[in-house]
Amino acid sequence: MGVPAWVWFVIAVAAFVVGGGFLLRDRAVLTSRNRERRRWAGLRGWQFAETDMALPRRWSGGAVAYYGDGVARDVVAGTTFTSDGRRKVYVYDLEAGGRVNTVIAAVQTRRKHPVVVELWVPSTPFQREHMPELLGPVGQRYAFVSDIAAARALITPDLVDATEEIGRDIAVVWVEEGWVLAAAPPNSSPSRLERLLRGIGEVADVVDPFDADADPAGEVPEQSADPAAEVEPQATPDETGTARGAKSDAEA
Structure with missing residues (x-):
């Protein structure tokens, strides 16, 4: 005995409703994230x-x-202070x-390093076709590098x-x-991302300490092709150094 047509109709309607519910839920989450990120950028005076x-x-x-490189969504661009000075983020x-x-956070250094160093938590299931060379454990992470x-x-x-201070969730x-x-x-x-920016800002200070005697050829050139990279927003009253970063967390 075949399945009545009305049963297939009910199944199709149910699938449509469930799919629409998931879509609306995902859209609500994305909208909420968008508002949260926009508000955070506004509080920090960032773009x-x-x-x-x-x-x-x-x-x-x-x-x-x-x-995969994909698309950047809900992008925040600006500058922040580290212990060695102001850096683009x-x-x-x-x-x-x-x-x-994932959410990508980036802090600029003045120098371009000739090697890529990736520090991964051991629990990551690596699926890349072309992994960099394994250097070995570095603290609680594993280092993969382009040149040992x-x-x-x-x-x-x-x-x-x-890097030990950054957190295992990264x-x-x-x-x-x-x-x-x-x-x-x-x-x-935003509060977690504030802490993350401070953490990788400390890494930037280690690999790229500000030095008045540094070779200017080692500095990173301006990236005029990207308008967002040229933004130099005004600092907020609380943005006076890393010692006051905790206050930014509370405001976010």
């Missing part, structure tokens, strides 16, 4: 953009290589394959100490050319 197609292609290592949701897989000899000079006890921290980047969970709050 906000809903979408940036080119930004993820600026980097090719770490979480960008793991998930980005925060954005990395969307690949139609879903937000160059990486050894960069990985110092101070770097290990700085799957990877990596150094690529003129940036220190990290990948946070998709649902990370």
Whole structure:
């Protein structure tokens, strides 16, 4: 005996309703994240953009290589203070394959390093076709590098100490050319991202200490092709140094 047509009709309607419910739920989450990120950018005096197609292609290592460069959503761009001075920052949701897989935070350094150093938590299931070379354990993380000899000079006890403070919820921290980047969970709050920016800012201070005698050729050139990269927003009254970063967390 065949299944009556009305049964298939009911199943189709139910599937449509369930699918629509999931879609509305996901849209509500995305809208909530958008509002939260926009508000955070406004409080910090930073720039906000809903979408940036080119930004993820600026980097090719770490979480960008793991998930694919995709599209940057809910992008925050500005500058912040570290103990060695003011640095440019980005925060954005990395969307690949139609879903937000991670939040990327980036802090700029003045120097471009000739090696990519990726520091992954051991629990990450590596699925990349072309992984960098395994250097070995670095503190509680594993280092994958593009050049072992160059990486050894960069990985110092101070770097290990700085990365240990970032937190185990951050799957990877990596150094690529003129940036220190990290990948946070998709649902990370602004307060968590504030702490993450301070953490990778400390890593940036280790790998790129400000030095008046530094060779100007080692500085990172301005990236005029990206309007967001040129933003130099006004500092908020609380943005006077890393010692007051906790207050920014509370406000976020």
